[in-house]
Each structure stands twice: as C-alpha cells, then as structure tokens.
Amino acid sequence: MKNKEIPYVFRGPLKEYFNKYIDYKRSLGFKVGSSVYYTLKGMDDFFEDNELSFTLTKEMVETYVARRGSESVKTQHIRMSTIRQFSLFMNRIGFNFYVYPESDFVKVKSNFIPYIFTQTEINRLIRILDDIPFSPRYPTYHLIYPMLFRMLLGCGLRINEALGLKMANIDMEQGIIILDDTKNKSQRLLPMSQSLHRYCKLYVKRMGFSPAYDGYYYPSRCGGEYNSTPIYCQFRKFMQKAEIFRANGSPPRVHDVRHTFSVYSLEKMVREGRDIYCSLPVLSTYLGHRGIESTEKYLRMTVEAYDLVIGTMEDFYQGIFPEVIKHEE
Incomplete structure (x- = not known):
C-alpha cells in the first residue's frame, strides 16, 4: 500500500500564507505530515469564520486556543503551539500578529510507561x-x-x-x-x-x-x-x-520495540562494565536523537524493570538533565 499524498488545500483569507508557512517549515528540515496539515486546516477555517483581515489580535488568539468541550489537553497544547509558530512566521515577513506566549501553554503531563518485551x-x-x-x-x-x-x-x-x-x-x-x-x-x-x-x-x-x-x-x-x-x-x-499484553490488557505498540532495543542496549553496556558517560551519547547517536536528554528518558520510564541500568545511571543524571517537556522518540 502506498502512502497517499496529502492535498494541502486552504480556503481562508490567509490561504497563500499557509502554503508559504509549510514551505518555510520544510526548508528548515521539518516534515509536514497529515497531523500538521489538519491542525493548520482548522486554523484556516477559524480565520475564515471570523473574517480575519490580515491582523491577529490577542482576543482572537485566545478564542482560538480556548479548550473545546472534552478535548484532551494535548490537543489544546498543539493548537497553542501551532498558532504561536504561525504568528512568528507571519511577523517575520512583515505582519503584526499577536504571538501567544509559550509560558501560557497548558501543561501536558504524561505518565505513560513504554512496554519492554522480555x-x-x-x-x-x-x-x-x-x-x-x-x-x-x-x-x-x-x-x-x-x-x-x-x-x-x-x-x-x-x-x-x-x-x-x-x-x-x-x-x-x-x-x-x-x-x-x-x-x-x-x-x-x-x-x-x-x-x-x-x-x-x-x-x-x-x-x-x-x-x-x-x-x-x-x-x-x-x-x-x-x-x-x-x-x-x-x-x-x-x-x-503471542499473548503479549500491557497491564491494561492492550497489546504493546510497535514503537515499544524501539524502547526495548534502547533499554537492552544500555543494560548490555552496563553489564560489560563500559563507562556509562560514554555509552549513553553513543546510543543517543545510534538512535538519531538530537541530544542525550531524549535517550535518558528511557531510563526514567523503566526504573522498576531495569534497576541495574537505573542504579548505575543514578549519580550520572541526578540533577543534571532538565525536565523533558516535549518528548522526542
């Protein structure tokens, strides 16, 4: 089955700028897939419904980012981030849009723990x-x-x-x-x-x-x-x-295989007596993470299951790594 091409179609007053924004994001190396498109399409519909005339006020932005019904905090957070990034882009090319402050973003908390296969x-x-x-x-x-x-x-x-x-x-x-x-x-x-x-x-x-x-x-x-x-x-x-289930009865995700590789790799290096100060950056590079903070999160999420790795790493990461708010996988 082939991946379908996404028709990037916008109809609001800023339709041409949405396409420019997508081109701009891609020029920076970001992939703009269906999830980004549908968020932008929702913004485009909002601008059209509110008859936006090449200006974006604080009131309009706050109306757009306000929580809708029973939507998740994560969905609201994505909307806040997207309109902030779009406003910053528009201001770079000469407009005067209100930029929603990052400090006002709703906090997305996740207690999700990946499944590690035995x-x-x-x-x-x-x-x-x-x-x-x-x-x-x-x-x-x-x-x-x-x-x-x-x-x-x-x-x-x-x-x-x-x-x-x-x-x-x-x-x-x-x-x-x-x-x-x-x-x-x-x-x-x-x-x-x-x-x-x-x-x-x-x-x-x-x-x-x-x-x-x-x-x-x-x-x-x-x-x-x-x-x-x-x-x-x-x-x-x-x-x-194969009768492999999470605690809630659902099967693990495909991405949990990547988590399993990461944890097993760290455990192997620790058992072999390798310097963890060198091992973690090596694994981070192998996985394609931007920094070791993203790799280190695997340790935080698997404390109980892999106490050997965590115990060895405890002194290393305690107080050094900042809290990772936007997790990268």
Whole structure:
C-alpha cells in the first residue's frame, strides 16, 4: 500500500500564507505530515469564520486556543503551539500578529510507561512471525514481517525509517544500514549484528531481489512504500496471538520495540562494565536523537524493570538533565 499524498488545500483569507508557512517549515528540515496539515486546516477555517483581515489580535488568539468541550489537553497544547509558530512566521515577513506566549501553554503531563518485551516474549513473537503462512494474495507478506521485526528490534529504527529503506540504504557486504532522510535530518550509519546481517542476506534471497534491484527493501504489493497503518494493525494481532499484553490488557505498540532495543542496549553496556558517560551519547547517536536528554528518558520510564541500568545511571543524571517537556522518540 502506498502512502497517499496529502492535498494541502486552504480556503481562508490567509490561504497563500499557509502554503508559504509549510514551505518555510520544510526548508528548515521539518516534515509536514497529515497531523500538521489538519491542525493548520482548522486554523484556516477559524480565520475564515471570523473574517480575519490580515491582523491577529490577542482576543482572537485566545478564542482560538480556548479548550473545546472534552478535548484532551494535548490537543489544546498543539493548537497553542501551532498558532504561536504561525504568528512568528507571519511577523517575520512583515505582519503584526499577536504571538501567544509559550509560558501560557497548558501543561501536558504524561505518565505513560513504554512496554519492554522480555526475552521470552520476543522468542514467542518471533516464532509466530516465522510461522506466517504463504498467501497467494500477498506473496511476500510472510517474509516481510519476520524481517521487519528483527530489524526494528536489532537496530532500534523508527517504523517509518524502516519502511522507507531502499536497497541502496543497506550495505549488504558490510552489514550497515545507511539512513539519510531521518526525523532530525542527520545521516546515521547503523551496524547490524552478525546474526541480523545473515538474516538480511537470506531475506534478499527469499524475496528474489536481483543484483540490479534498487526498490524498497520492504516493498508493498504494488512495489511502493508500505504504509505504516496496516503494520500497526497486523503487529497488534501478532502480539495478541503471542499473548503479549500491557497491564491494561492492550497489546504493546510497535514503537515499544524501539524502547526495548534502547533499554537492552544500555543494560548490555552496563553489564560489560563500559563507562556509562560514554555509552549513553553513543546510543543517543545510534538512535538519531538530537541530544542525550531524549535517550535518558528511557531510563526514567523503566526504573522498576531495569534497576541495574537505573542504579548505575543514578549519580550520572541526578540533577543534571532538565525536565523533558516535549518528548522526542
């Protein structure tokens, strides 16, 4: 299944500036996907309904950011942030829009704890993935999912990073994944373990990729890029079949595989007696985080399950890292 192109259509009085704003954000290296578009579309509708005439007052902004019904605090926070960023952009190009102060943003608190798979659960899930039967309708389905899970677990990739891989991104001789278009616009070279490298070679052979093949490593039935939505749905089913559930009875998320890789990697380095002062920045770079604060949050969220890592890190991060308000994954 191919990712659908988003039609960026705005109809309000500032429609041309919304498109310029999107171009501006992209020029800075940000990805503007469907979630951003729909937030901007809501702002565009608000401007049209209120007959905005190239000025944005404090009253109008406060009306726009006010909480609506039973919406979540996170949704309101996103609206506040978006209109602030848009106002800053408009002022840069000569307008005089009211800029909503960041200090007035509603506080988004999250007590979410990622799910860390046990080795037993990982083995159980791999057995289920390896037993997926062949389907004439989806002839590569039973090959793609076992490979994808192994790569997510073995390299800690974000799901869209994995799905966007092409053969040119994988050095099959050296066993290195080359990521160019990442979330934070930085190139990453990810060495694979020997076992994963061997499995990748087997996968390429089973898929029947020719030496000249330069398409997607995980091709959809039409040969394009897989959409992440069916991946999420299918992995939920696999986890349910493997009887892997969170405390609330729901299956873990695909992104929890990345959390698992991170925690296991830190634990391994600690057990090997490596200097944690050096290990954490290495893992941060491998994961593609902008800074080690984003990596350090894995430790805060898994205190009870991985006390060896936390205990070793306690003196290191105590009082050093600022509170991470906008978590990056």
